[in-house]
Amino acid sequence: MITYLKGLITEKNPTFAVVEANGVGYKVMISLQTYTAIQNLAEGKLFTTHIVREDAELLYGFFEDRERSLFNLLIGVSGVGPSTAILALSAMTVSELESAIIQGNESIVKSIKGIGAKTAGRIILEIRDKISKTEEGHSEISMSSKNTLKEEALTALISLGFVRSVSEKAIQKSMSEAGNDQSLEMLIKSALKYL
Missing domain, CATH: 1.10.150.20 (5' to 3' exonuclease, C-terminal subdomain)
Known part of the structure; x- marks a missing residue:
């Protein structure tokens, strides 16, 4: 079973993405949530579920393991x-x-x-x-959009393979410089500059 794919995201579409890993392009069916998360990424990691049917083999990919x-x-x-x-x-x-x-x-x-x-x-x-x-393994859903934004950005960076402590510092620097009114995508992009 294929647990995740990590590599270049060569094609993005609201319903599927193509991830190139070691020279092989995998077509992965995705949700709109995942599409939004990978929309501006050139490479990344998708957690996958491999489904084998009588007439097809399909990969479903997700930006977050959750x-x-x-x-x-x-x-x-x-x-x-x-x-x-x-x-x-x-x-x-x-x-x-x-x-x-x-x-x-x-x-x-x-x-x-x-x-x-x-x-x-x-x-x-x-x-x-x-x-x-x-x-129980996840933190409670926070009512504060600031904390939710920070947590989502942290999850995204960890999913990309960065260390949690370093990612937290990068997000904190980004939030202190750009403020709390930035979108998730902008926060992730600016945090990546510090990694």
């Missing part, structure tokens, strides 16, 4: 295939979707294209506890 974990939980639910799981992860952030599932908010879950009331109920029933357990 997004991949939620994707794998979703496709484990009867009635939710990889395409529906990618649509769900494109429709909202991982935190928003996890929050809706943990709170049992069926209306939010069934608002995703391809998910009806029965499937939404199954998703909540089957993976709520699993998400709660994995959430």
Whole structure:
């Protein structure tokens, strides 16, 4: 199984990316969240799930391991295939979707294209506890956009292979120079200058 791909991102599209690793180009299906994260990157790392079907072999890629974990939980639910799981992860952030599932908010879950009331109920029933357990390893969702922005940028830099402590310092320098009103993309770009 292919756990991740690291290399040049030679093609980017809202539904897929091509990652060149050791001279081989891998077409990887992605969510809009991942597309937004890799949009301005020339190279990077995508965590992957390899799905083998009778008629095809598909790679699904994610900028964050947390997004991949939620994707794998979703496709484990009867009635939710990889395409529906990618649509769900494109429709909202991982935190928003996890929050809706943990709170049992069926209306939010069934608002995703391809998910009806029965499937939404199954998703909540089957993976709520699993998400709660994995959430223990993650920090609580912060109400402060400053902290969320900082955490997302840190996750992105760690995903790119940089050391956590060095990344934190680079983000702090970037935030002190440019202020807190910058976008995630701008914060990551400016932090990369210090690495």
